Amino acid sequence: MKLPDLIDLAARNLRNSRLRNGLTAAGIGVGIASLVAMLSLGVGLQELAGSRLSRSGLFNTVMVSEWRSVEQMRRDGQQGQAGALGGGSAPSFPDFASPPVLDDAARQEIMRLPGVMEVEPEIRFVGEIQQGDKALIAQLGGLPASAREDEAFDTLKGTFFSGLQAGEAIVRIEFAREWDAANPQSILGQEIVLRYAERESLAPDNSNNSADNADGFANSPASDSALGGEEPAEDSSYGFTVVRKEQPLRVVGILETQPYGGMRELSRARVFIPLGLAEKMNLLQSADLRGSVTTGGGRRTYSSLMTQVNSPARVSEVQDAVRKMGFRTFSILNASQSLARFFAILDLFLGIFGSMALAVASLGIVNTLVMAVLERRREIGIMKALGASDGDIKKLFFAEAGTLGLFGGLFGVAFGWAMSKGINMATEYYLRQRQLPPETVSSVPPWLIGLGIGFAIIVSLIAGLYPASRAAKLDPVQAIRYE
């Protein structure tokens, strides 16, 4: 028999017992729907985690730091004395007699590595934001150009910095509220003045001046948290003094959420300025007591640099290259790998649950078709007597099974899609109840739709194997024997 005739006959047979076949198709549909819903949840969570973490920059960030600072700290701890820079041996680092210094040359070299997009220091400092007689102390941070891609800037009110050296600021909504509780948005477009401490290099050997530094900020209520207390003063090999400076800024944006998913030190700043501007400002940073950006003898060194790699896949390659240069690296690549493993296992489990529902549904197909064979014994016998071959009968039952599968699959994908939307709506409702931003936890990509329908048809055809061969083997003489 030709295919159009097969399909026509199959459809006719299916229509003849509409209720039973409808229920069977619904059974497959429910199986496929649960499979689709489960997988969509897995896919959605993975996408969520992936986009969250990759956009937070954590997965493609390599933190580079010197061995020197570790070594120095160790020595400081032992001797309580400032160690001489360079010269001395570094027993904890056998490969390099003298660990390389993380300076601008090193920064350029890292920048040139394949896959590296950006090499920036992380600059945080405390300053005073002032306008007329209104003044607020705030933690400030320098944002690199790449931050624009960060998720937090999706909801930015206003604009991103017009340039890397622009005298502009983006403030967190909390800061804006503190600035003007009644109308936080009013800060947008305001001209403000940033008062901060600039460090000015002194000749080497002028150590132990950190107490003096604090004096420069004596009138600032934030001076304790900014400079003292939490981090013990370190004897720098280069001395510096602190000079109070002012930088006019215009507020261009208000940020609703923390950048970098709140995962980086920088995320905690309340006011952001362009990183280029921050670098130019020669800031005295809170972390500076360990010399985050150290300008000594006209040579700037960094305690650490944040290296952005264009894809998480290249992180380990970049890490290896940087290690060869003699620096320490840190990335959460390993964490990402175990996360991927976790999602693979999650998908597997969700898929198994979905497949179990489908297995039950396929038993339904077997049952329906076996019943149909019994019921249509005579009809099958007549068809064979009229010249239908075993293959024709088999194909007819396959066509019926396949059609059941197709309808079940269509219904299942639609139902599964609805379930996925339901999961999302429920999650969103739950998150809104807790004042959290909405998230899409379940996602139905096109391949999942194709997979659902294809799987339904394949499972139905497999389920149709036994009934079809049973029907084909029927003896026409027995089947049409007059009763």
Added chain:
Amino acid sequence: MCLRAVTCLAAVIARAVEWLTIVRMTSAGDNSRGLAIQAQALAREYVMGAEVIRAVDGIDLEIAKGEFAALLGPSGSGKSTLLHLLAGMDRPTSGVLRVEGQELGALTPESLARYRRETVGMVFQAFNLIHSMRVYDNVELPLRLAEMPRGERDARVRESLERVGLTARSDHRPSQLSGGEQQRVALARALVNRPSVLLADEPTGNLDSKNGEIIMRMIQEFNEHLGMTVVLVTHERALAERYARRMIFMADGHIVSESNGNPTSAGAPGTTSILSTPSPQSTPEGEAR
């Protein structure tokens, strides 16, 4: 008017030519080229545990092309079993069965199915129509199985239905028809593939005598005007005598005797009243044969 006269004339000529061929074929006698069916030591046994039931037990039989043979015999004598063997629905346990030159025992299941759809037409006592299909679809089914192109089917189906006088009922369900009408649908279905052998297993067994007559005349009409070889199983000796030229008597799986029937030809005057159905339009079909 003129056109009609011409077609009528053509129909008469065609019938005459057909009749002559049939007469020539039947008189050709034992010549194996003229044989439609040839069975040698044909047997079909059923094994029931230790017992062996010989439903057909060594039958030698020859039926010429265009012959109308009736199989008679008591219940359980193996008539249906023999017919099923002839129909290719069953396979012989031993012996040789050749129909229209094809050795049925040697055919693959696939070619046996093809034999069923192309060479033989079957009619059963129980009509055996598919109740979920309309009359039209029942008649069309053999054409679908034979993979005839869609465009050619309609003419064939209509022609067959016309031949049994049921054109008006083609959209009805079998359950909406009388027994006689259902059997006529079955005849149309057996006819639609233009088989050379028509096998009928007690086609009148479920019908009253009037409807039985109609069916028998139609079968006779197919035999005489379409040149179909007919093998018909029946219990009613009188009916067989009136329509079949040859009567074969079976008992216990054997052929016990034979005799000649005394049929009145369907083409003879006075007998065509019921058979007014094959109208002039259907005669081109006859011409084609």
